[in-house]
Amino acid sequence: MNLLGVPVLVTGGSGFVGSRIAAWLAKQGADVRAVVRKVGPHPGLDSPHITQVQGDFTDPIMARYICGGRELVFHAAATVGKDLSEALHVNVTGTAILSGAARVAHCQRFIHISTLSVYDFQSGREAYTEDSPLRMIGKTYAHSPAATPHYGITKAEAERALQVEMSHGLPATIFRLGAVLGVHPTSSWAVKVPAKVRTGKVPVLGDGSDIMPWTHVDNVTHAIGLALDRSESIGRTYNVVDGDVAWRNFIEDMRSWFPDAPPAPVIPAEAAKPGDKFIGHCPNDRMVAELGYAPVRSYFEGMAEAGAWWRKQGT
Structure with a gap:
């Protein structure tokens, strides 16, 4: 899709994935309106093609304003939620309001950034495809x-x-x-989780053979670009995954960045509860078949990028 001059909206503009989507769009000449919590010098938002707008997309009036005149909407904003009420307001009510405003504004495409964490991994399936059951309010899940x-x-x-x-x-x-690899101050898997690993706060279950499905933020924008080129992707859902890494290897790769990091605590397999499993195998077959997807960045590139960032911090 030729994005030159196309007016687009990106929520979560000051966050990791949102800022990278905004920068990717700007590089292709799109007219990017990036919604941020506070206007300022945010990483990735320095292009002249990006206009920062401070606002709350959960406010119906603001949602109508920011969607106005936009052909494409990329909804990357979310909160992990300190409590359920906050998460419901931002993630659920906010998505309902923004998507409704986008429909009324006759936006041509709405790209919604979700997560593999929507799956009910306690259902015990060998693989979780895009049609697998999702989590429900009222049940307790590992995270x-x-x-x-x-x-x-x-x-x-x-x-x-x-x-x-x-x-x-x-x-x-x-x-x-x-798990999105790549570096940004708000990155979970390159900054926040490694900080916990450094202090021995991230455990390994049993022998650590449980897997972590990963992708790279540059692979995310690549997948979005492929979808924009194909109208058949409208109405579809895709797992954005580039492989599985054993949890113990993932933790050890992060520990290698910190000379002072203690060994990861181990939860014995026999002591594990069914609810301890927070992830599973999520194939990307649909994305490969329908979008012609192949990754542009590898696991090793993503981890090397994060390791270099930590070394620059003086670890």
Whole structure:
């Protein structure tokens, strides 16, 4: 899709994924309106093609304003949620309001950034495809060290809210991201989780053979670009995953960045509860078949990028 001069909206502009989407769009000449919590010198938002707008997309009036005149909307804003009420307001109500405003504004495409954490990994499946059951409010689920118990549940509810607007004609596509590699001050898997690993606060379950599905932020924008080129992607959902890494290897790779990091605590397999499992295998077969997807960045590149960032911090 030729994005030169195309007016677009990106929520979560000051966040990791949102800022990279905004920068990717700006590089292609799009007219980017980036919604931020506070206007300022945010990483990735320094292009002259990007205009920062401070606002709350959960406010219906603001949502109508920021969607006005935009052909494409990229909804990357979310909260892990300190409590359930906050997560419901931002992730669910906010998505409902923004997607409704985008439909009324006759936006041509709505790209929704979701997460693999929407899946009910306690259902014991060998693989979780885009058609697998999602989490439900009222049940208790395990969560990754990058999130809270409310994140996956409310992101699943956000998708349900979006489906309502899709049933009324909103041309949307949903991307469920694995652990996103790449560096940004708000990055979970390159900054926040490694900080916990450094102090021995991230455990390994049993022998650590459980897997972590990963992707790279540059692979995310690549997948979005492929979807924009294909109208058949409208109404579809895609797992954005580039491979599985064993949890113990993931932790050890992060520990290698910190000479003073203690060994990761181990939860014996026999002491594990069914609810300790927060992730599973999520194939990307649909994205490969329908979008012709192949990754542009590797796991090793992503981890090397993060390791270099930590060394620059003086670890």
